[in-house]
Amino acid sequence: MTLQKKATVVSSSVAAILTLIKLVVGIASGSVAVLASAVDSVLDMFVSVFNYFAISNAEKPADKYFNYGRGKIEALASVIEGTIITLSGLFLLYQAIEKAINGEVSRYIEESLTVMIISLVITISLVIYLNYVSKKTNSMVIKADALHYKTDVYSNVAVLASLLLVNFTGYEIIDVIIGGGISLYIIYSAYELIQDGILVLLDKAVDQTTVKQIEKILMSEERVNNLHLLKTREVGNRIFVEVHLVFDCLITLMEAHKISDKIENKIRKIDKEKNWIINIHMDPYDDFESNDEEHDLH
Incomplete structure (x- = not known):
């Protein structure tokens, strides 16, 4: 198994673990910020699995049907991943607005804090590993995955801040604002992935x-x-x-x-x-x- 494939297996496994933990706590606590992070982890898992198959096909040698190989599958995967990230960001923004309208209250703050701290440590470790693989292989898919999980690090930090502030102040609007801010950042981070993938698909010249x-x-x-x-x-x-x-x-x-x-x-x-x-x-x-x-x- 190549280093790129190993990286996607690791990221898929990590995303699956984080998804399970965050979904349970997010649904139980009612925190939009935690739920936002959980939904993002669900998408991370599916994207990482998709990336595994994209890399598997991209690594196939040229043949009579694909004379130049299948390398552009990586660029296509980058565009698809960026689109999925954008859609997840829009969904999370909707969740934040809905909580603000309905006036829902967060629960199990201490449990949520513990989960997010564990999640932050695991995600930082994963980003360091993916950055190493990205530099070693120059794979567009792994680069996209690394960037994606890097946004998760920022998201987890924001969620921690949200939970702490809500716990100390009792103002649920803080969770709504930070949850909405995370969603906007997720949408913004997807732009580069989509742009890079499209430029490769359009055969942009080198620098x-x-x-x-x-x-x-x-x-x-x-x-x-x-x-x-x-x-x-x-x-x-x-x-x-x-x-x-x-x-x-x-x-x-x-x-x-x-x-x-x-x-x-x-x-x-x-x-x-x-x-x-x-x-x-x-x-x-x-x-x-x-x-x-x-x-x-x-």
Whole structure:
């Protein structure tokens, strides 16, 4: 089992445990903040399970049906996870408003405090682990999971503050305000996940710093006269690069091929942690003007 898969199994198990504890206490206490955190944990569990299957498919090798592999499943999972987080935030906001209207009173404050402290410690440990896996694998799904549980840490801190304030002051409106604030933060945190996933699905180019490094390498070879139609995109841990290089028309195919191999090796050194898929088209003359439909790409 890969490190990414192990991470999703761990996060799913943790979310299941937290869901059970928070739901029991949240329903018994009537605290909107605790219930909000419980609902969020339910969604965490389902999302982590979904992520396991997303990673399993993304790791499958390219075949005759998916020539470039299934890496974009991770981006799709990120969009779906962000959407689910947004919907959960909206539901929690509804719960807070409903409590404010009906004037419900929180109960079992001490038990709720104990549960949230335990939950906070477990969630912080999980975030540290997921961040480690995310940096190690550069998986978009694990990055999304880490960000998701990071918002849970903030939520748990807010819930603790809510329970303490309600316990000392007796003002239930504090629970409503903090519960509503948590829901708004959850919605806000989902935006980045959705945006990142959509940009990958739309084949957004890699950052300009990396593009400039690639261009510098391409033009550093004496036998390369010019370049055009440079295209880049990133999917998970893979970066795709396509470019047309204009060589001297008198160069032999063998020489041009050796120079192209040399260039590819230099590009791969930009980030050795990435898997570079580089396709160089060798031109004997500059045919850029004949590619009118792609004239604005470089």
